[in-house]
Every structure is written in C-alpha cells, then in structure tokens.
Amino acid sequence: MRASVLAARTLRPPAARDAAAEAIRAQALAWEAVSRARTVAAYVSVGTEPGTRPLLDALLASGTRVLLPVLLDDNDLDWAAYTGPDDIMSAARGLQEPTGATLGVDAVRAADVVLVPGLAVSPAGDRLGRGGGxxxxxxxxxxxxxxxxxxxxDDEVGLAVPVEAHDRRVSHALAPRGVVALTALDG
Structure with missing residues (x-):
C-alpha cells in the first residue's frame, strides 16, 4: 500500500500540490482546534507530501508557537521551535529540520494540536506511515x-490500512477538502 500511495503522489502535478498546500493551510486555520492553539506540533513536508510550509508560516505569523521534529538516531523524535523558513536545514533521510536548540522528546506534550505526516488513514483513525515508528x-x-x-x-482519507500492535491512532485527518473527525474503535 505504501508503494501505491507514493506512486500516486508522484503523478500529482506541482500546481496541484501547491493548490493542496494552500487549501490545507486554509482548512487548518479554520479548524477551531488550531485557531485557538497556543502551541502546534507539526512537521516540514518534503517531496510530494501534502504541503505544510504555507501553514507553518501562517501559524508563526499569527503568534502560534510551532514545534518541529528532529529525527534522532534511534528513530525517535526530539522537538525544536520553528522561527521561520531560514531556520530549516536539510537532514538525514531527505528530511527538513529546524536548526534551533532541541527541547527533548517530551516537548510534544506541550502541544495543543499535533499534525503528523502519513500516507493514508482509515475511518477509525489508523494511520499508515512510512514504517519507522x-x-x-x-x-x-x-x-x-x-x-x-x-x-x-483527499483521496488518502478513509482507506483500509494495515495495522500493527505499536500503531497509534489519530483523531482527525487534515486534507484540502477539510478536517475529518475519525471514529476511534475499541480493540
């Protein structure tokens, strides 16, 4: 499934990806959880991922504190504050990370909203990521x-995705058409 989603993403024209990034920015800013948040944990999109840069800059301009991940050697995530586009550097695995001081793996607990990357999500909130955990x-x-x-x-929301015991569900999907509340199921 990962290969299929990644292949479909490469077929999206750059103009469509740019339009999706702007729509994601607008949808996120209209979402009450984000509009009232003092701190948002997010990430810098890379390649053909749905774009987050317009949203990051809009959040920063509004005075919202933005935390961005820094990948550690053991695949865990540390966090650092985003201070602007000049604060981003190329990192391992083609990622883009903040250059500021890291705050520790528990810094994400301070976030009022957490935005994460993925490849697909089920109606129950099961997220398909890249597989690193x-x-x-x-x-x-x-x-x-x-x-x-x-x-x-939009076409990656509401799909049946494989689930492993360590996988964590998300409560929402943020896509160009809007924010979708997902129904967490017991089990």
Missing part, C-alpha cells in the same frame, strides 16, 4: 484529549 512514539506521549491529525490528500 517515529510518529507512533511521539503520539504515545500526547495526552488523550489533544487533537491529533494526519495531513493527507
């Missing part, structure tokens, strides 16, 4: 009442 570890640190959203293209 980094965001599953970070999501395990987030309080149960904190909204967590996977950022996707």
């Amino acid at each position: 980094s965001y599953d570890r970070a999501l395990a640190r987030v309080g149960s009442g904190t909204p967590t959203a996977v950022v996707l293209y």
